[in-house]
Amino acid sequence: MENMVYAEELVREFLVFRGFTNTLQAFVKELGTDIGKGFQVDKILDLIFSIYIPKFQAENLIQLLRFFNNCFSSHETQLISVISELDISIIRYYIIHAIQAGRKDKVIELFDIHGTELLQKDQHWASWFAIPYIKAPQSKPQFRVYFSKEWSNALHLSLRNFLTKMFNGTHILNYIFSHFIISSYELNILAFNHAN
Numbered sequence: 001m002e003n004m005v006y007a008e009e010l011v012r013e014f015l016v017f018r019g020f021t022n023t024l025q026a027f028v029k030e031l032g033t034d035i036g037k038g039f040q041v042d043k044i045l046d047l048i049f050s051i052y053i054p055k056f057q058a059e060n061l062i063q064l065l066r067f068f069n070n071c072f073s074s075h076e077t078q079l080i081s082v083i084s085e086l087d088i089s090i091i092r093y094y095i096i097h098a099i100q101a102g103r104k105d106k107v108i109e110l111f112d113i114h115g116t117e118l119l120q121k122d123q124h125w126a127s128w129f130a131i132p133y134i135k136a137p138q139s140k141p142q143f144r145v146y147f148s149k150e151w152s153n154a155l156h157l158s159l160r161n162f163l164t165k166m167f168n169g170t171h172i173l174n175y176i177f178s179h180f181i182i183s184s185y186e187l188n189i190l191a192f193n194h195a196n
Contacts (some may be wrong), residue, residue, distance in 0.1 A: 041163045049156065053094050056106045061094060062114060072166065086162060088122060089155050095131060096146050104132040 008031065015024040044064075052061040065087050072083055091110075098106040111118075111129055118125045131137050138147035145151050 041160060041167060044163060045156070045160060048090065048159075053097050056094075056098060056103060058094060058106065058110045058113070061090070065090065082162060084121065086159055088124075090159070091118070092128070092146055093152060093155055095128065096143075096152075099131065099137060100147070107132045 011027060012024065015021075015027060048061065048064065051057065052064065069083055069087070072079055095107050095110065098104065098110075111132075115125075115129065118128075127142055131143065134140060134143075137143045
């Protein structure tokens with residue numbers, strides 16, 4: 001976490017050096033709404049399972065999942081498949097929650113906006129497009145497991161374990177920090193060249 005604080009200070013320093021005060025104000029404001037929640041697993045889980053899903057904030061949920069995909073996309077292939085499976089499960093959890101809350105309109109809205117993207121990622125989504133129109137989907141064999149408390153508990157635990165491993169693994173933060181340092185050096189060189 002020290003690396004992230006240091007990186008933020010480098011950005012502030014650069015923005016002040018260049019006189020980008022409006023950008024600095026925007027940066028400070030963005031830090032206040034930190035989508036990654038400083039990589040604190042409990043806060044991220046609360047954001048997903050206590051805010052975005054119960055309040056039917058599908059767009060925010062999808063953006064958060066994309067953010068994590070971008071964070072971890074440069075890692076081993078096996079991680080990418082794990083991330084993909086977790087994404088699918090989280091979106092399915094959102095759908096199940098909406099159905100249980102009697103908000104089929106939120107499921108239809110999700111499919112209207114992101115349906116094509118979901119189908120491109122995984123063809124198994126095709127059967128899910130019918131779920132808002134099925135009476136008692138919890139009794140259908142293909143959906144039954146997703147309505148169980150065991151499945152939702154397993155999802156929570158799997159996501160917690162994955163995020164804990166990723167965020168406590170220094171290789172992730174070191175990679176992000178190294179990438180940021182290289183970018184900041186490039187910006188410093190550009191600023192120096194521009195000044196001369």
